[in-house]
Amino acid sequence: MKPGTNIVDPASLAQKHVDAVREEITGDALKIRVLGLIATKDKPSLAYARATKKKFDNVGIDYDLQHIERLDLENAILDANADHTVHGIFVYYPVFHNQQDDYLRNQVDFRKDIEAGSIYWTQKLYTNDRRVNKDSTQKALLPCTPLAIVKLLTEIGRYAEDIERPINDKTVTIFNRSEVIGRPLAMMMSNDGARVYSFDINGPLLFKDAVPEETEITRTQALMESDIIITGVPSADFKKISTSEFRDGTLCINFSSISNFAEDVSEHTDVFIPRVGPMTVAMCIRNTLRLYRNFHE
């Protein structure tokens, strides 16, 4: 098979979800406003911010992108929480590159947290609480990137729809166990039937049926066992995964800003998805609509 044949770009797969939101917003003439807050001069981050603004604007959401100093960010979030004309808040991370970023993530009112990265939403996921709040029948939000990865797998037909265990008996390895992406993703995929090896710098855990357990498995063993490999390690120190480490026909997804795969892996994969970003933005747009329907209408 020719190099590049199996590469799937998420932008086209995301379009369907973006279009569905636009139709609903247009159909019901909804007036939704999102505040985007960016506190970095990093050029790729600024480009990403402009791209997200364009995506939101395109579906008919008023996306107000504001550049602020990092030390003003907390107050800007608190002001936006109190501002009834703001229905959703999007913060561009990293800001302080330390625990303070997690503190800030939790300053966003959960009713405006379109990334669903605050403890309010991740805790619901970890405890398998599917409702917005205890008096509601509405569904809880899911964090954008884990949800985006599941949607990408669904779009390419590797995550069954409308069945109890859509990814039953598959083995998945995820490199990343952050609280906003890796751990929620391991919980979601194992809850949907997969055996998930979750690696971080301190070693692996095995998730089955949304329950983690200790495991002694090595990177080599886990990769060779896997039907799906998902990577999100934003470090140049990570040893890139090469074709010799997995079986031909494995499905590979990278969501790190640095590719965690050696450049030539695609021709040995089932499908290679080198980035997730556009689907993440689509899921943030979807979450925005859901927050508006749940809390602001």
Next chain:
Amino acid sequence: MKPGTNIVDPASLAQKHVDAVREEITGDALKIRVLGLIATKDKPSLAYARATKKKFDNVGIDYDLQHIERLDLENAILDANADHTVHGIFVYYPVFHNQQDDYLRNQVDFRKDIEAGSIYWTQKLYTNDRRVNKDSTQKALLPCTPLAIVKLLTEIGRYAEDIERPINDKTVTIFNRSEVIGRPLAMMMSNDGARVYSFDINGPLLFKDAVPEETEITRTQALMESDIIITGVPSADFKKISTSEFRDGTLCINFSSISNFAEDVSEHTDVFIPRVGPMTVAMCIRNTLRLYRNFHE
């Protein structure tokens, strides 16, 4: 001056606070129960856990130390939150050595959070909200280690009592800007009048009157300007501070498990406090009593 002359051990300074709590508990015949949860086999951590249990037991608090697997810790915390016979919860960190530890810290009900390390309490400190809750006149809890450092400075007469700005015009450098120690401490000390240079791996900030601002100051400049140097970097990579880096007569405090000072600094200091632990435990004991009075009586 002879080596070691200026070294102050916090154990004797902590005793007064421990005794005050014991008197109150005995006097009012209070029945207070704390659950300590430890999920490591690390020997120094186990020794520290036994030592804390003894301290709590000695003031008349029933301290139930339980060893559990790290993957059972979250449920143990949730069970303790729901258990009306448990008035305080003490968790020994690190557990997962990643963001999941911060997640766990926030699973502890704030009414039982004797370390005051959850967002509920740190947010009150950051926003200068001094009350337990909006309907209360009772004082909010402060995180144990920052509070312990302030109390140590008070005990040795370097933090005035009963005045508006107890540490006015002093310059302080703190190496550590974690959400549970370094940042709260910088906020507290600058709120009390100090100019605080706060360093972490990403560089410095300057706190004045509980407001951080950007600064270009170097380690060398900050140390030379400082009246007080406080270190908490648990990394062997940190370049230990030597006597040539600060003025003779500077007050130095280390709260890291690894000393961040070169061994021979004490004779060039005003006072050298090589560890904070015993005062931290005393402040946890004090917080326990305060939580009991506020929420469980």
